[in-house]
Amino acid sequence: xxxxxxxxxxxxxxxxxxxxxxxxxxxxxxxxxxxxxxxxxxxxxxxxxxxxxxxxxxxxxxxxxxxxxxxxxxxxxxxxxxxxxxxxxxxxxxxxxxxxxxxxxxxxxxxxxxxxxxxxxxxxxxxxxxxxxxxxxxxxxxxxxxxxxxxxxxxxxxxxxxxxxxxxxxxxxxxxxxxxxxxxxxxxxxxxxxxxxxxxxxxxxxxxxxxxxxxxxxxxxxxxxxxxxxxxxxxxxxxxxxxxxxxxxxxxxxxxxxxxxxxxxxxxxxxxxxxxxxxxxxxxxxxxxxxxxxxxxxxxxxxxxxxxxxxxxxxxxxxxxxxxxxxxxxxxxxxxxxxxxxxxxxxxxxxxxxxxxxxxxxxxxxxxxxxxxxxxxxxxxxxxxxxxxxxxxxxxxxxxxxxxxxxxxxxxxxxxxxxxxxxxxxxxxxxxxxxxxxxxxxxxxxxxxx
Amino acid sequence: xxxxxxxxxxxxxxxxxxxxxxxxxxxxxxxxxxxxxxxxxxxxxxxxxxxxxxxxxxxxxxxxxxxxxxxxxxxxxxxxxxxxxxxxxxxxxxxxxxxxxxxxxxxxxxxxxxxxxxxxxxxxxxxxxxxxxxxxxxxxxxxxxxxxxxxxxxxxxxxxxxxxxxxxxxxxxxxx
Numbered sequence: 001x002x003x004x005x006x007x008x009x010x011x012x013x014x015x016x017x018x019x020x021x022x023x024x025x026x027x028x029x030x031x032x033x034x035x036x037x038x039x040x041x042x043x044x045x046x047x048x049x050x051x052x053x054x055x056x057x058x059x060x061x062x063x064x065x066x067x068x069x070x071x072x073x074x075x076x077x078x079x080x081x082x083x084x085x086x087x088x089x090x091x092x093x094x095x096x097x098x099x100x101x102x103x104x105x106x107x108x109x110x111x112x113x114x115x116x117x118x119x120x121x122x123x124x125x126x127x128x129x130x131x132x133x134x135x136x137x138x139x140x141x142x143x144x145x146x147x148x149x150x151x152x153x154x155x156x157x158x159x160x161x162x163x164x165x166x167x168x169x170x171x172x173x174x175x176x177x178x179x180x181x182x183x184x185x186x187x188x189x190x191x192x193x194x195x196x197x198x199x200x201x202x203x204x205x206x207x208x209x210x211x212x213x214x215x216x217x218x219x220x221x222x223x224x225x226x227x228x229x230x231x232x233x234x235x236x237x238x239x240x241x242x243x244x245x246x247x248x249x250x251x252x253x254x255x256x257x258x259x260x261x262x263x264x265x266x267x268x269x270x271x272x273x274x275x276x277x278x279x280x281x282x283x284x285x286x287x288x289x290x291x292x293x294x295x296x297x298x299x300x301x302x303x304x305x306x307x308x309x310x311x312x313x314x315x316x317x318x319x320x321x322x323x324x325x326x327x328x329x330x331x332x333x334x335x336x337x338x339x340x341x342x343x344x345x346x347x348x349x350x351x352x353x354x355x356x357x358x359x360x361x362x363x364x365x366x367x368x369x370x371x372x373x374x375x376x377x378x379x380x381x382x383x384x385x386x387x388x389x390x391x392x393x394x395x396x397x398x399x400x401x402x403x404x405x406x407x408x409x410x411x412x413x414x415x416x417x418x419x420x421x422x423x424x425x426x427x428x429x430x431x432x433x434x435x436x437x438x439x440x441x442x443x444x445x446x447x448x449x450x
Numbered sequence: 451x452x453x454x455x456x457x458x459x460x461x462x463x464x465x466x467x468x469x470x471x472x473x474x475x476x477x478x479x480x481x482x483x484x485x486x487x488x489x490x491x492x493x494x495x496x497x498x499x500x501x502x503x504x505x506x507x508x509x510x511x512x513x514x515x516x517x518x519x520x521x522x523x524x525x526x527x528x529x530x531x532x533x534x535x536x537x538x539x540x541x542x543x544x545x546x547x548x549x550x551x552x553x554x555x556x557x558x559x560x561x562x563x564x565x566x567x568x569x570x571x572x573x574x575x576x577x578x579x580x581x582x583x584x585x586x587x588x589x590x591x592x593x594x595x596x597x598x599x600x601x602x603x604x605x606x607x608x609x610x611x612x613x614x615x616x617x618x619x620x621x622x623x624x625x626x
Contacts, residue, residue, distance in 0.1 A: 009607060009611075012607065012610075013603050013604065013606070013607035014603075015484050016610070017588055017603065018485065018486045018487075020484070020538065022535070025484075025538045028484070028538060028539075029538060029539050029540055029543050032539070032543050032546065032547060033540065033542055033543045033546065036546075039546055039547060041614075042481075042547070043481065043547065044614045044617070044618065045610060045611070045614055046477070046480060046481045046484075047477065047481070047559055047614075048559075048563065048610050048613050048614045048617065049610060050473065050474075050476065050477030050480060050481070051477070051559055051560055051563050052563070052578065052582050052610075052613075053473070053476075053477075053582060054473030054474070054476075054477070054560070055560060055563070055564070056578065056579065056582035056583050127583070129572075129575055129579065146572070146575070146576065146579070148579070148583055148584075177579065177583070177584065179576065189580075189584065189594075191584045211594045213586065213590050216594070247593040247594065248593075
């Protein structure tokens with residue numbers, strides 16, 4: 001290979017990763033100015049990179065969002081009404097359909113099955129290794145190795161069953177990739193969100209490896225749940241032992257039954273498992289401070305001068321099985337933060353919510369639960385009723401929802417979440433135009449309000 | 451929506467066209483700026499102008515060509531405001547890179563790319579999936595695979611080159 005080609009190769013690899021130094025930028029400019037072949041290769045290479053980005057990556061509409069806000073909302077109060085006109089929603093939704101356009105055109109052979117869907121609720125997307133989305137995934141749908149499974153909406157979860165009788169549940173907006181799951185190798189990548197797993201002991205079989213952006217887990221027979229965010233992963237082991245490795249410094253430790261551990265990308269942070277305190281029957285959201293300690297996993301905390309902090313719902317696109325998708329707004333809280341007591345939902349408890357919007361319809365509230373063994377125990381939801389609402393001031397409201405009003409999202413759920421442990425609390429609106437602004441959420445036992 | 455808000459009245463078709471164009475507009479700008487944050491910034495300005503000029507667009511005409519013309523004006527205006535040090539390419543190089551071909555070729559490229567992806571080895575597809583589907587950084591991938599960042603960068607580069615050559619072969623075959 002000629003020298004200029006070698007040099008161009010190294011520069012191209014850096015251009016697409018945004019890693020060019022000032023000197024390298026100059027070299028690339030000189031080379032493309034002087035050499036028509038280098039220009040042609042540059043064009044083709046960047047075309048391939050951008051096409052991969054366009055067709056493999058999740059759509060990024062952030063550049064459009066700014067146009068929406070700048071053009072459609074001139075110098076006014078922004079808090080109470082996230083602006084998202086119908087036409088915009090329609091367009092963005094359509095884009096999601098186009099991003100996965102080759103679904104329809106594909107003639108790819110069926111890849112090897114790695115697992116099967118055992119339970120499903122809400123909006124779940126399964127993208128096969130060749131980029132083709134499975135249409136209408138349902139109970140019994142086989143999932144191939146290499147597929148990416150994504151729970152899109154706040155009410156979504158999907159339970160996957162494997163040939164060794166292990167099960168994994170992806171819950172809250174989350175996504176994972178089954179790298180491989182067969183007799184020789186079991187490997188999963190949790191991209192973001194929460195994964196619950198019950199792994200059947202298989203003597204002589206290689207351990208299940210779970211990769212997250214900040215950690216690696218070696219798992220044999222055990223029950224655990226892991227939540228991963230860009231800067232940290234949190235593991236809770238309910239049964240058995242998991243070996244956890246922190247990627248930033250390759251340190252490993254064993255996490256035993258009823259222990260949890262927080263793994264961050266900062267090597268100076270503590271990396272020791274701890275045993276959480278005993279369960280309590282009350283909980284209150286804490287929005288003071290940064291986002292992570294507040295427990296908000298979807299939505300973002302905002303504070304205006306002279307007002308308490310509040311959470312703004314995040315807009316999420318919901319595909320509609322081949323039809324045009326719609327945008328909804330979602331907020332999700334992780335109830336039991338690292339080191340916190342588990343929260344049990346006692347009979348007669350209420351969920352108290354304070355919000356900041358004048359809309360009174362089109363909201364769902366969600367509870368994600370686990371049972372006493374630590375296994376995922378379903379999602380429960382309730383649609384907001386107007387007569388539950390107590391007006392606090394011009395724009396604010398307060399809701400007190402009896403726990404017994406929440407209904408199971410799938411047939412296997414209990415009649416109500418009473419007696420289960422609360423994992424996540426969520427709110428979602430049918431329509432992003434309505435928006436959601438949350439001031440506070442709490443679980444209040446009967447003894448405190450009777 | 452309150453009465454004193456002046457929300458845009460854009461037709462659904464227009465918004466769909468613009469949404470569909472996002473990836474290709476970004477590609478057009480990235481190729482000429484070679485910096486992701488700058489391409490994203492100009493894309494935002496472009497979207498704003500496109501929305502404001504929505505009434506100028508005649509439905510049924512070539513939306514992409516119209517949008518690219520606006521993007522090109524925004525690109526040139528943006529470059530004028532930047533000090534030379536912040537830009538990767540000189541005006542002369544930019545002129546040479548600009549070959550005006552992407553509009554027509556883009557959809558063809560995607561079709562060929564889809565076939566070429568299927569021809570890659572599983573390990574290659576896995577790596578591309580980590581980089582693009584999962585949006586992991588080179589550092590994150592290298593940590594997960596227990597390899598150096600350079601090895602991962604080189605492997606990704608080779609995969610892109612392999613795809614590039616495959617697409618080129620398919621285009622040539624089609625033209626033959």
